[in-house]
Amino acid sequence: MSEHANNMHDHDHDDHGHHHKETFITKYIFSQDHKMIAKQYLITGIIMGIIGIGMSLLMRLQIAYPGEPSAIMEFFLGRWAEDGIMDPNIYLALVTIHGTIMVFFVLTAGLSGTFSNLLIPLQIGARDMASGFLNMISYWLFFTSSVIMVASFFVAKGPAAAGWTVYPPLSALEEAQGGSGLGMTLWLVSMAIFIASSLLGSLNYIVTVLNLRTKGMSMTRLPLTIWAFFVTAIIGVVSFPVLLSAALLLIMDRSFGTSFFLSDIFLKGEVLHYQGGSPVLFEHLFWFLGHPEVYIVLLPALGITSEIISTNSRKPIFGYRAMVASILAIAFLSTIVWGHHMFISGMNPFLGSVFTFTTLLIAIPSAVKAFNYITTLWKGNLQMNPGMLFSIGLVSTFITGGLTGIILGDSALDINVHDTYFVVAHFHLVMGISALYGLFAGVYHWFPKMFGRMMNKNMGYVHFWTTAIAAYGVFFPMHFIGMAGLPRRYYENTAFPLFDDLQDVNVIITMFAIFGGLFQLVFLFNFVHSIFYGKRTVQNPWRSNTLEWTAPIEHMHGNWPGAIPHVYRWAYDYSKPGHDQDFVPQNIPLKDGEEELQH
């Protein structure tokens, strides 16, 4: 790889003239250009996002109005909602596929895939990814897995319905649940392909960041976006293979009669032959990826907002070193906390103590990050572009959602709120909404870089403020119904008069959800419309320091027409005294007597 890297630098000048003619297929479909692949990831991610959010609205309707026939259900679910009443199995399927799609397909591939691909070469000063070919394969594997996941809705007994965690035995035995037949097979195949895609992508990101940085771009001058993408890729490479092994063992149990996760089971009047396995083993394997996955989703969003908040505050990001250190600390801790999902799984309570300790430690780097964001705003000159609004929104939901983690991470307190709506509220705010805000912030901010046009800012404002109201309106009250003991993943709560007094809250939550869901259409319209009719952008619309804005607006292979720019300073010289402008791009040499900040 490094040889390849050197070549790229050596050929700085003549690279441009050499590449061959492109056909429609090599340019738009099987493209090896990182910018095109980023766009492919983004658009696929947005389509999956529409499906995933749509599913959540159907679930909210069901929870708010159980047993009431509705034409909406019948329209979207067809034979799964005869006479307009949702089938309980399809409710669980929606829970499952909504979770899977949002976590993996939207917030992992859609977020990391888009912005790692777009920004890593452009911000470190490289012609392209280390391997454009692997990058292309990575996208097409992701696309294939997306198609398979969506296709699982069209099999006779429905898609996987054992929750996104697919715990066996429920997910392993078709007799236990209809969705555990072909639907579950498709889920596993789709995820295996997805993991392959993610690994190819991550390896590419790591190699590119390590080897292809332009002259002067030391690790300590990397923008925080790149730090976040880089560390995220490392977490992915460490933990995704473990999920792959869990999936493979589950396939063995399902199809070849092994007993890795199954033992002593009696179903439909028959004793099954499985002996000696344990579902708890699966839980360990699953969460060994499952928890780091939270940070795979969140860190890129934090990286993106670090960059956007600094640029739009016209101030250096506060505590660059502390920000990098906290990313590294979070990444390390994220791999040793998975057991907090399993306090009451039947594992040894002493393990619970250990995981409580490591889990609550994560609050420390998280707090450092939150305070650094807030201090970055202090005495700034805040430019309220839509990307900035979503970034501030992220800090807000990251705090609100993160704080309740102190309760859930405490094994003793987890006993009574485990698997209730308290958990749903917590993780939706801290990883779901926060990462989604990161995604939106990134799209608004780098849209000009991707499409050469600007998105409409007023629609952006409407989109942010309605989404912000909806996010708190949906998830804030949800904590309280969780504390009142309402379990999640219930098709309806009418079997428990005990919870009758929570129903009005559920209706309000659903109202907010529909309100928020509808206003996502403003974003969708703005996005599609701006691709074709948006106002043409200037080269550096946000007056930003990072290298991607030194590249021409028109995309080209190799990113820069002449030599790759060299880097002389860090990415955060905003409003630096002694300069006429309030920004100094990284490729501007230090003035005589100017000192680079020690960081």
Place this chain on the structure above:
Amino acid sequence: MVLVLVFIAVWQITKIFELSQVGADNSQIANDKDNKINGYLMFGFLVFIYVITIVCFAKYGHMPLIGNAASEHGTGLDVLMQISMALIFVVQIITQALLYYFAFKYRGEKGKKALFYADNDRLEFIWTIIPVITLAGLILYGLFTWTEIMDVDSEDGDPIVIELYAQQFNWKVRYAGADNTLGDANVRFLNDYEGKNVTGIDDSDPSGMDDVVSTTELRLPKGRKVLFKMRSQDVLHSAYMPHFRAQMNCVPGMITQFSFTPSKTTEEMRETDKISKKVDVINEIRREKNKTLAADEQLEPYTFDYLLLCNKICGTSHYNMQLKIVVEEEEDFNKWLTEQQTFAQVIQ
């Protein structure tokens, strides 16, 4: 129909934008006017968060929301919960205020210059060390509580042993009988005795002969420590008893454990302030709802009972896998237990 309406709405909204942009500069980069409007909206949003917090706490904040704990360890757990909630409440109020106030106060203006302020080791140290100290306290408190609750094997309090047996989609209870020892059991015995052996007791183990199985309710003696042994015959379930602050997964192929001491009988719990108020509210809701329902669909008035719920996704009827729990004085419990058929009697 709905879709059509939605598209019309979006079209209308964009129309409004287009109209509002006439004459304005069309750069799509925030100008002073945008900064000002959004700055004020930031402040407004802080107010919104405070309002929603106040409303939620006023309406649902009478902690604990599900009534006071009905188990001995539960009371301590509620105290820890309240301390944690108070702490995160304070942090939430302060940090959100700082965030949105700064966003409002420092909104951009042309010609204004931001402060070049990149680092301060002392500040970083302060907001590292404060969470460290606070969390150290919380972790220690939490771990002591946890260790105490999970110390299920101790013989203190002479626990009686009860098995919770889960299957799709109901619960069964097995009492250990006079010898307080559960007989060995395995799913391979479930088909013995024409299906009468519903929890799969091994008839070669004498300690199982006096076991008592109930499928209708879980009875518990007040003031006596209960050691639960959980089993499942098919998929994962979770035995959730929220009023006792108790939960443990039921895992096929292994026996999991939890223990607590019930501290209020069902009757006593019904008379507590919180529960009687809650029941009144619920019955009022049900009365209102009955007005809209046909005569044959009328809802029964609700009386409070402790419940055992399934809290781990387990299939189609997961949402209705429940069992009534009755807590009574120990002599009533013992009397009831001796009236039940033992396993030996069932299989005769």
